[in-house]
Amino acid sequence: MRNALYIQSGGPTAVINCSAAGVIRECQELLEKGDKLYASLHGIDGLLHDHLYDCTDMDEMQLLRLRNTPSMAFGSCRYTVREDTEEDYDRILATLKKYQIYYIFINGGNGSVAAGHRLCEHLKKAGYPCCLMVIPKTVDNDIAIVDHAPGFPSAARHTVITISELVHDMYTYDTDLIMAVEVMGRNTGYLAAAAAAAGKTGWGPDLIYVPEVVFDPEQFVNDVAQVIQKKGKCFAVVAEGVKTADGRYLFEDTTVNKADDPSKNMGGITPYLNHLLRKHFICKIRCIDLGLMQRCGAHDASEIDKTEAQQLGSEAVKRAFAGESGKMVTLTRISSSPYRTEIQTLDLEQVADVERVMDLSYLEDNRHQIKEAYMDYILPLIGDLPEYVELDGISH
Incomplete structure (x- = not known):
């Protein structure tokens, strides 16, 4: 089986659940029959403690309501995976193996990009096969290189x-x-x-x-x-x-x-x-x-923001299923009037631990x-x- 995992990470935004809806809807289209999409409850904490939510069969009404739901429907945490010991990574790996996770989607900001990069590198060293993609979100607009990120x-x-x-x-x-x-x-x-x-x-x-x-x-x-x-x-x-x-x-x-x-x-x-x-x-x-x-x-969220957030969630899934990994989906502005963007990807190492001013x-x-x-x-x-x-x- 090649199951998928979605993780919300860092602080909330008004549109992060739009990205979640994009991930869920696209996974429903691309997963093989019988494969599952799980959401980690309260960010990385759910992965550490085996608290996953099966969202494979969320219906269209639930997805519509998810898109309009403020903050983070699946929760987050402020825990940082320890780098001075293998204990945290061993627990993460055990959960991934238990649920046969092959695709990982991390939806977060600067800290989450860096954490995703470290996790991706660790899984490579452990010989665990998976495709990991990051979907950006920010309130401050402090993710490097990109024009802007949802939120x-x-x-x-x-x-x-x-x-x-x-x-x-x-x-x-x-x-x-x-x-x-x-x-x-x-x-x-x-x-x-x-x-x-x-x-x-x-x-x-x-x-x-x-x-x-x-x-x-x-x-x-x-x-x-x-x-x-x-x-x-x-x-x-x-x-x-x-x-x-x-x-x-x-x-x-x-x-x-x-x-x-x-x-x-x-x-x-x-x-x-x-x-x-x-x-x-x-x-x-x-x-x-x-x-x-x-x-x-969310009551006065930007409609453009909601649309772009969902598009990036969907595109991250498409690219992962096409074999891409260790990347973040991004928006590149083509013009401001009329406003047009295109979706591209950046290697996580390009963005991790770099703050935009x-x-x-x-x-x-x-x-x-x-x-x-x-x-x-x-x-x-x-x-x-x-x-x-x-x-x-x-x-x-």
């Missing part, structure tokens, strides 16, 4: 729409007000930069801060003050991964986060921003963390505003934006 467009769309709504809220009252919004982005600013697209609705942020540029608290306060002096209001977007000149994340400031262990708390910079702004301004201040909805908000050419010289060139990149991914009323004689 990022939906996170960007959610961020853009939510920020345009918050800017509307900010102008409800004719009083001075500062809003600072924290968005995801550990080491790359693609998601924070996407917030600039809210301006296409006529209601966008004034300032954007990305991890690729050192965050200077004093300059941040001055930037906000200049906008307040001009407009009476200021809306700033700050990526969770920005660092000060000494290389420290904002959430590592123990004067604000005394009870937290900074080493375990990526993000959470909202208390810092609130503390900093209240030291320097007496007007109303609202600091908001967009939180987990950025990665699991945002091209600084997308930033204006002042480093806290985004150039129009970035709109050419992001707008085709997020889809049509809401259109709001503009009243004559009323400005913001």
Whole structure:
């Protein structure tokens, strides 16, 4: 028998289950009669502990609902397979042999690409025959070489729409007000930069801060003050991964986060921003963390993202059944207008342990505003934006 295994890995996205649907549907077409497709429950943990779910016979209604289900239907974990001992790999190999797994599909981000590469190499050394393919997903858009990966467009769309709504809220009252919004982005600013697209609705942020540029608290306060002096209001977007000149994340400031262990708390910079702004301004201040909805908000997911996620899942299966292994399926952009892509593959060793950062050419010289060139990149991914009323004689 040549059974297949699907693994969701890393953090959730709004469309990872679309990739799952693509894998399941294609396996139903290509598996021989009697062969099975299993999903590992809670990522690699299911493989280690023999917790597999038979999804071979999921019907069309289940697949449709799976495609619209947020987060990760089969679960994930934060466990990293140990490299200092063979124990974990021996347990994985035992499960693969027990279920006669020949095809392996890992759906994840940077860490999952690296883990998939290590697993592929280990299975080769062990002489275990299988075809292993990685299906990318990301919220941060930090997978190297590719134009983008599923998950990022939906996170960007959610961020853009939510920020345009918050800017509307900010102008409800004719009083001075500062809003600072924290968005995801550990080491790359693609998601924070996407917030600039809210301006296409006529209601966008004034300032954007990305991890690729050192965050200077004093300059941040001055930037906000200049906008307040001009407009009476200021809306700033700050990526969770920005660092000060000494290389420290904002959430590592123990004067604000005394009870937290900074080493375990990526993000959470909202208390810092609130503390900093209240030291320097007496007007109303609202600091908001967009939180987990950025990665699991399926209600406003990008339709292009959902389609591409499913296509990559399907294509990974086709290529594995054609004999390819040790590769990641990717999207290469052919044009932005009209938007066209093609699916290609990359060797896992090309992508593993390489993190992508945002091209600084997308930033204006002042480093806290985004150039129009970035709109050419992001707008085709997020889809049509809401259109709001503009009243004559009323400005913001």
